[in-house]
Amino acid sequence: MYAQMVKSEATAEDPQKLAAFQARIDAGEKIEPKDWMPEGYRKTLIRQIGQHAHSEIVGQLPEGNWITRAPTLERKAILLAKVQDEAGHGLYLYCAAETLGVSRDELTEMLLDGRMKYSSIFNYPTLTWADMGAVGWLVDGAAIMNQVPLQRTSYGPYSRAMIRICKEESFHQRQGYHIMMKMAQGTPAQKKMAQDALNRFWYPSLMMFGPSDKDSVHSAQSMKWKIKMNTNDELRQKFVDQTVPQAEFLGLTVPDDTLRWNDDKGGYDFAEPDWSEFFDVIQGNGPCNTERLAARNKAWDDGAWVREGLMAHAAKKRAAKLAAE
């Protein structure tokens, strides 16, 4: 899940309009950019889609960290393709957000100065090649849990972006798992790397769904608007239930002594992640927060002359074309 703890905005508008809007959503209609929508719906979506887009962009960094060290040409090509897909996802999502009246540059500036967040998961370091497997398997796996239902979200452009993104994400997850299989069946050193990656990424992956939101007013409003489709706990449970057998198949151990199958609920009982660590990461104190934001700021600042140069050239060409007409 690339959007965490998105606060929904209160809305104080004409009750009749609100009721009609809600009726459209309840009937399963898609809301399109030019339709009337409550201000709270619009703002919440900007925050949610923006955070998701930023996550895709910052998410390039932990994987980009291994592109130059990929062990084979094929692995390098796959990783490049994956990171390229992520940049593409960022692009669709910024476009979806732009239909709500905010520009990509405005959103970028809010990311760079810390006003907007990205997923906590990308503040963890990628230390070995097995982390490329773990990120695909666990991080993309967790993201898919949230994104598959969001294909049915009420906002048309967001829903359509999700449909495209989900196709690519499930491919990424399979690639990640394939790396894990190679490692788990490989040399003792490779197997150790794989277990180490699972140890480090398990709890941060569970944190991706955000803290329990069963009593959250924000979540209730977002679910009513169908911009959040499931509770965080539902998605986390689904993720654990899907992932534990996959870990067993790999011969790896999920780092949770309390993990047990519970027949009554038809799912696993598992340990909660350390939420104080989660809040630390959200506050900017994760292992890589400083580096990630510094890298994005540097790319933006170093690239200013390029953007200005290309804009100036385009303006000259427009002027020349006008003069010729």
Added chain:
Amino acid sequence: MTDQSALFEYLLRLGDNTLVLGHRVSEWCGHAPVLEEDIALANTALDLIGQTQMWLGLAGEVEGSGRSADDLAMHRDVWDFRNLLLVEQPNGDFGQTLMRQCLFDAFHLELLTDLTRASDDRIAAIAAKALKEVTYHLDRSSETVIGLGDGTEESHRRMQTALDLLWPYVGEMFTPDAVDLAMHAAGIAPDLTALRTRFDTRIDAILTEATLTKPDSTYAQSGGKTGFRHSEHLGHMLTQMQWLQRAYPGATW
């Protein structure tokens, strides 16, 4: 030099160019000036790595010692690399990266065009596939060089600096040696002198539109494609690129 060993050397040149440049371009991943450029850079790197798999795969076949494309990429040291000095030069700023790309693309496009008519069908087939990708590479790199050359005062200055810095590496692409001559005689490689004329026509047009001045020097650094003397940069690149294979020999990834 037998035809087979010249062919092997020649294929290493083709594959090492795309490998080393693909690697360099991939270093940009996540750090480009704008999202569209991140995508375009990754796409270019991806194409080049794909071409590497084909060229080095064929090189391994021709050599006949059972070495795969990965073996060739990951288990040779600097002196066995046969890429041009141009492609191993560091990325520098975005302008330097795109200038390097444009100079190489203009050469690469002309080279591949001729290689599609090579007497060896395997080479002609790879060239035909790569040519489609490289046509796009040159479109993009030349448009960017033009846009930045003819952009602001700062972007113009940076592009001229990049051109001045990289120009001494252009000559090596067109200076034939025994391998080039043997391959030309075998009906595989083009005559590099004729290729230079076509390259100059293309590059002159691009630089004129970019309002950039071609350096008044024909001096050419050499030693990349023969492997005699690479720059210091290549070794550092290999320490990263080959690290996992070297640190964990015999593992499958």
